[in-house]
Amino acid sequence: MHIPDGYLSPEVWFIMFFISLPILIFSIYRLKSILNEKLIPLLGMLVATIFALQMVNYPLGPGGTTGHLIGAPLLGILFGPYVGIVGISMVLLIQALLFGDGGITTYGANVFNMAIIGSVIGYVTYKLFRRFFKGDSGIMVSGAIAGWLGITCAAFFCGLELGFSYETFGYGLSVTIPVMTISHAILGVVEGIVTGAALLAFKRYRPDIFGG
Numbered sequence: 001m002h003i004p005d006g007y008l009s010p011e012v013w014f015i016m017f018f019i020s021l022p023i024l025i026f027s028i029y030r031l032k033s034i035l036n037e038k039l040i041p042l043l044g045m046l047v048a049t050i051f052a053l054q055m056v057n058y059p060l061g062p063g064g065t066t067g068h069l070i071g072a073p074l075l076g077i078l079f080g081p082y083v084g085i086v087g088i089s090m091v092l093l094i095q096a097l098l099f100g101d102g103g104i105t106t107y108g109a110n111v112f113n114m115a116i117i118g119s120v121i122g123y124v125t126y127k128l129f130r131r132f133f134k135g136d137s138g139i140m141v142s143g144a145i146a147g148w149l150g151i152t153c154a155a156f157f158c159g160l161e162l163g164f165s166y167e168t169f170g171y172g173l174s175v176t177i178p179v180m181t182i183s184h185a186i187l188g189v190v191e192g193i194v195t196g197a198a199l200l201a202f203k204r205y206r207p208d209i210f211g212g
Helices: 010-033 040-054 072-079 081-099 107-129 135-164 173-205
Strands: none
Touching: 010 081, 010 107, 010 135, 040 072, 040 081, 072 081, 072 107, 072 135, 072 173, 081 107, 107 135, 135 173
16 A cells, blocks of 8 residues: 555645645644653554554555555554554655655655554544444454445545546556555455554453553
């Protein structure tokens, strides 16, 4: 789902920077009132784990389409969407600068898709479904739905940006949206299971930070 340099038209990647950077800056500002010394080590461990998971790509569809877990829904649910946005944005920046996974000009788009959409959709979805699903089973079900919807929505917006960049990418919306969304909806089953199981584990073994 990491969009490389050259895939997006200048208009699209500029707009995505314009949208994403203010949200990222505000999220960094909000961290001061969220994080404490007790949470930082755990957050660092989770971000490092997500970094590793994102580096593993799976073939999903035609034309060399690949996908990977994003981890943003889990981070957003545990620590709140602001932490999820900043944490995933840091991962994306390191991947782009050191590993060439994702581009510099497309950084705004990648942040919007995976960090912002993934964290916010995951957080809101989990909170919504927890109103209906109670207990430990509710944690698992709500987390699974949130993880699945988070990565699926991120892929939809990725397809949208690629489709609007027809002149540079070569494929329109009729191709990019179905390919990205359907393929990641399938992979999203794994993201959902991982998210739900991880939340249940945190609830049992680290209830002090669960849902913080």
